[in-house]
Amino acid sequence: MRVDVRAPRFAAWITAVVLAAILITGNGWLALAQLIVFVLGAVSLRHAPYGVLFRRVVAPRLGPPARFEAAEPPRFAQAVGAVFLLIATIGYIAGAPVVGMVATAAALVAAFLNAAFGFCLGCEVYLVLRRTFARDTASGDARA
Amino acid sequence: MPSSPLTGLVVVVAVLVAATVFGVIRRRRDGRFRRYDMPAAAPGTPAGPPDGSAQPLSGSAAPPDGAAARLDGSSRPADRSRRAFHDQGVWAGLGIDTTGSGTALTLVQFSSAFCAPCRTTRVLCEEIARTTPAVRHVEIDAESHLDAVRALDVRRTPTLFIVDRTGRILRRASGAPDRTGLRGAVAESLAAVTATRTP
Numbered sequence: 001m002r003v004d005v006r007a008p009r010f011a012a013w014i015t016a017v018v019l020a021a022i023l024i025t026g027n028g029w030l031a032l033a034q035l036i037v038f039v040l041g042a043v044s045l046r047h048a049p050y051g052v053l054f055r056r057v058v059a060p061r062l063g064p065p066a067r068f069e070a071a072e073p074p075r076f077a078q079a080v081g082a083v084f085l086l087i088a089t090i091g092y093i094a095g096a097p098v099v100g101m102v103a104t105a106a107a108l109v110a111a112f113l114n115a116a117f118g119f120c121l122g123c124e125v126y127l128v129l130r131r132t133f134a135r136d137t138a139s140g141d142a143r144a
Numbered sequence: 145m146p147s148s149p150l151t152g153l154v155v156v157v158a159v160l161v162a163a164t165v166f167g168v169i170r171r172r173r174d175g176r177f178r179r180y181d182m183p184a185a186a187p188g189t190p191a192g193p194p195d196g197s198a199q200p201l202s203g204s205a206a207p208p209d210g211a212a213a214r215l216d217g218s219s220r221p222a223d224r225s226r227r228a229f230h231d232q233g234v235w236a237g238l239g240i241d242t243t244g245s246g247t248a249l250t251l252v253q254f255s256s257a258f259c260a261p262c263r264t265t266r267v268l269c270e271e272i273a274r275t276t277p278a279v280r281h282v283e284i285d286a287e288s289h290l291d292a293v294r295a296l297d298v299r300r301t302p303t304l305f306i307v308d309r310t311g312r313i314l315r316r317a318s319g320a321p322d323r324t325g326l327r328g329a330v331a332e333s334l335a336a337v338t339a340t341r342t343p
Contacts, residue, residue: 024152070258105155109163117167124300127256127286131293 003045004065008074010058011041011050012115015081019108023101028092031100035085041078045071048078073123077114080121081107174319177306177329234295235311238284242311248278248337249314249330252305254286254298261320262302268326269304279330306333 015034022030041048059065084107091099113119235242240250251269255262266283273281286293286301296305299318306315306329314333321329 020156023156024149026149026152069260072258101152101155105159108156108159112160112163113167116164117171119167119170123259127293127301128299130287131290131298134290 001045001071002068003051003071003074004059005067005069006059006062006065007051007054008069008077009115009118010054011048011074012111014050014053016108016111016115019104019111022088022092022104023108026092026097026100028089028100031085031089031092031104035082035089038078038082038085042075042082045075045078073120076123076126077110077120080110084110170319175317175321175325176319177315177317177321177325179315180313234292235307238282238289238292240282240307240311242309244310246309247280248309249280249333250307250309251279251281251330252307253281253283254289254293254296254301254303255283256286256301259301265302265304265320268321268323272326272330276330276334278334306330308333308337 015037018030018034018037021027022034037049041051045051084103088100088103088107091097091101091103110121113121235252238252240246240252251273253262253265253269255266266281269281269283273279284292286298286303292298296303302320303318304316304321304326305313307313314336315329317325317329
């Protein structure tokens with residue numbers, strides 16, 4: 001599935017605002033809500049709430065989409081966000097706000113880099129994780 | 145024990161400032177070519193880019209006498225990479241001829257799936273390979289060549305190496321280069337390998 005590149009960028013900005021609000025208010029229920037948003041987006045980009053908002057409200061006011069990208073990197077990024085927000089939600093609700101803040105701050109870094117620079121943190125760390133933990137592979141399929 | 149909104153606001157500002165600094169630095173470094181060693185000096189090595197239009201490298205100009213020089217790109221990962229593929233035949237494992245009888249320059253691109261910058265890099269490299277007989281392009285899937293990824297210290301995709309016919313790395317870039325930067329790096333690399341060829 002390919003998506004209009006503007007949709008994940010828009011979603012990243014909304015996400016960054018919500019994460020900043022979580023940091024400022026320290027509200028564990030807001031963290032839970034964002035956790036649910038991340039889980040929905042990781043499962044299916046079509047059901048990602050901020051993407052739906054973009055398609056229904058913002059896209060009709062813009063020109064037609066010019067560029068598309070694969071859905072998998074944004075979905076992977078949503079999954080990474082969900083992991084951070086799970087830790088944050090537990091931290092805030094269980095009365096460990098420092099844990100909540102650190103985890104939310106980490107998610108904010110990723111969301112902001114994606115929104116402002118088009119930088120996909122998940123994509124960047126994916127190869128590093130693979131090369132650190134996976135066994136050697138060499139199947140000789142160089143394309144000349 | 146609830147934390148104050150002020151603490152949260154301070155964290156937000158600190159995070160955004162740090163992330164912005166990182167983003168700006170990363171964007172500047174993306175796609176820029178770093179030089180490894182210069183080849184050993186030979187009589188008549190050209191003093192530098194003849195028309196001044198080559199893409200400048202980060203930091204320094206070409207040494208006027210063409211002597212082998214360690215520039216700012218020659219750091220430990222580069223040394224490790226160079227040793228690695230000479231000692232372990234990493235290039236051979238990727239199907240790249242290093243006996244000295246192949247194409248003058250090979251653009252070796254490490255890519256991964258779902259990587260849009262990898263696609264634009266491939267297009268640029270194929271364009272140059274098509275129009276320059278001394279240059280060819282090889283694309284490697286990073287995930288299925290983790291041994292080479294580790295030996296060459298590839299951390300992200302796309303990572304592009306400009307390699308001469310003996311497998312020596314002349315240039316390296318991570319992130320997608322632009323056409324001007326790639327053409328400049330290829331031109332400089334061609335000049336370097338041409339200058340050291342025995343007639």
